[in-house]
Amino acid sequence: MKRPAAPSPLVLSLLLPTLAALLPGDAPAAEDAPTWSRDIAPLFQEKCVSCHRAGGGAPFSLVDYNGARRRARTIVELVERRQMPPWHAVGGDIPLLDDRRLTDAEMALVAAWVEAGRPEGDPSEAPEPRVFPDEWHLGEPDLVIEMEEAYDLPADGPDIYRHFVIRTGLTEEKYLRAIEFRPGAPSVVHHALIYVDSTGRARRMDEADPVPGFTEMPIGEGTGRQIAGWVPGATPRPLPEGLAHRLEPGCEIVIQTHFHLSGKPESERSRIALYFGDEPPQRPFTSIQLPPAFGAFAGIDLAPGEDHAEVRDSFELPVAVTAFGLQPHAHYRGKALRLTAALPEGDEIVLLNIPEWDMKWQEEYRFAEPVHLPAGTRLESRVAWDNSAASAQNPIVPPVRVRWGLQSFDEMGSIDLFVYTEGPRKKAETAMKDLRSAYRDHLVWRAGSHVLGPDKLAVFGELRERALARFDTDGDGYLDATERAAARAVLQGPLP
Ligand code: HEC
Structure with missing residues (x-):
């Protein structure tokens, strides 16, 4: 079989401009192509920036055009594989709150924008950046507690699991309706589970370990009562009407944090807002x-x-x-x-x-x-x-x-x-x-x-x-x- 000859340099130089026009780049877009300002920015504000913003937990910001433009190729890839926005519960029969998935039309829009060369469009059409509460989503908390000491993390290494005990100082029983977790170093906190301990066991484990916190959580004996969990982008929600966790006087809160190191040393000191109801729980x-x-x-x-x-x-x-x-x-x-x-x-x-x-x-x-x-x-x-x-x-x-x-x-x-x-x-x-x-x-x-x-x-x-x-x-x-x-x-x- 005769091998086709390689194209001569001349043919290549003639072809290149045509090829370049076919590849996505920053070439002027067709009139009706989606633009950042009009189409993509509103979508990303709704579906991405809860995590992809400074302090939001994701590795880079998708708030402005440049952040998104530079990563357009990875964005399309992950969006098409449905890896972003992260949402793992699919195909159930009951709709779930805060479902982050993009619709097929939204996915197609992102792909069309990148194919059109990632045009910015008219910046005056872009929506105002979404405002995130600096303080707490659920409003003024009844009690805010904070890790008693900061925990220092190295730049690199395997993931770390650690438990931290915090005194609540409660002197009477409280009915906990909602909880909001705020990591001090969001770029390294991958998730956190929050427990109540009324036995003093977690405190003893902490005291036995010279560094703030301790490694292994004993399951049971009261330390096993999980009251909340947190992942980046999670929306804090109160329990349904009439429900509450009873918190005993003197109980302590235990945070189990899973750290995923970021490449630079970090120091974590998370805070937790607690919201109490006036009424005892109406039903168990x-x-x-x-x-x-x-x-x-x-x-x-x-x-x-x-x-x-x-x-x-x-x-x-x-x-x-x-x-x-x-x-x-x-x-x-x-x-x-x-x-x-x-x-x-x-x-x-x-x-x-x-x-x-x-x-x-x-x-x-x-x-x-x-x-x-x-x-x-x-x-x-x-x-x-x-x-x-x-x-x-x-x-x-x-x-x-x-x-x-x-x-x-x-x-x-x-x-x-x-x-x-x-x-x-x-x-x-x-x-x-x-x-x-x-x-x-x-x-x-x-x-x-x-x-x-x-x-x-x-x-x-x-x-x-x-x-x-x-x-x-x-x-x-x-x-x-x-x-x-x-x-x-x-x-x-x-x-x-
Ligand atoms: C709930 C939080 C959250 C939301 C919402 C979210 N992301 Fe992400 N994203 C992350 C995190 C965290 C990472 C880092 C990788 C990881 O831990 O899985 C990431 C990584 C990425 C990456 C890079 C992955 C890599 O390997 O370089 C891209 C691209 C991306 N997200 C795009 C998007 C887009 C586009 C949206 C919205 C349509 C979105 N994400 C919504 C949390 C989020």
Whole structure:
């Protein structure tokens, strides 16, 4: 076969101007092409600058033309792959609040703008820059607390998880309706989870560690009561009407911060605004976590290289509930999470679907409208992991065997569904008791079947009693130290 001759330099020089005209550049745009000022700036203000602005947590600003123009190519690429704006819950049946996704038309607009050569258009058409409250989104807080000391971070290195304890100084019980988190160094704070501790345990852990804060959080014993989470761009929201967390006098707040280093040394000192209600909560609410205990008893065991390992759990609601939000949780190798509700009449609702989990976005989702789930509804959760070398998220390559554990290099996986029980107060409280008791049984069954196998559940008396006693005292759905040790022994050793 005859190879086609390479084009001569002359032909190339004739072709180049034509090629250049075909490539996106800053060439004058067609009349009707989208412009920055008229089309793109308003869109980016709505969908991007909550994060992409100074102090917003994203690596660069998309507030003005130059910032966007320089990164146009990456922008189109990430927008077309639906990687930006970050939004991982897709394909569920229930609309979620603050859905950040671009519509198909908006995606096409961004692509058309870049194809047209990123024209700026008439700057007088550009909208006024969106104003973000310097202070708190939800207005004047009732109490602002701050990390007692700043925590210094190096320029580079692996991600850091750290817990910080803050005194509230509360002298009476308060009804917490909303919480807003403000990182001191937003460029390094990847996410934060906020807990209440009334036991002094977190304080003791802090005191035992010479540097501000401490590393490993004991689950349970009151420190496990998570009250809020934060990711960049998250919108703080009050709980639905009539709901509140009770904060005991003298309780302390614990922040678990995941740091992702930025290339320069930073110093973090976050603040938290607390908003209290005047009225005690009108009805109880809880979270149904499936599988329970972040998957401690779900038999998570990922073989090295396995690209799909799945854990399922299911729980039948003994009473009707109203579901108002969701919190998925998994670590690096998490791949997909899904929660469905099979209604007694036979319909199935997809409450949450995350086909591509990204551990950096531990987002709390709120349904746009609360969802009524009748008694007899079966909730079904599915969590899948990818422990292959091909996964860009795998922190250890070549892959190793991975089981359940507290460190982010271990795995966890579960979905919390936040619900309240229905009807007048007394009825709602009775229903909540029934719900918690059924959930306790589920946890015990889960723990028992994992430790001993479903056929040997009868022998499970002692752990069952302990678990029941534990959940009778505070019902928060987490493990105490003994159970944690048991879970660890099981997960790290051979099954009894
Ligand atoms: C909720 C916060 C948030 C919103 C909203 C958001 N981004 Fe981002 N963006 C980030 C963060 C954080 C990063 C850094 C990468 C990461 O951590 O995933 C990023 C990274 C990027 C990158 C660079 C990635 C790279 O690899 O260089 C581009 C381009 C981008 N975003 C474009 C956009 C555009 C365009 C929009 C709006 C249509 C948008 N983003 C909305 C938070 C956000």
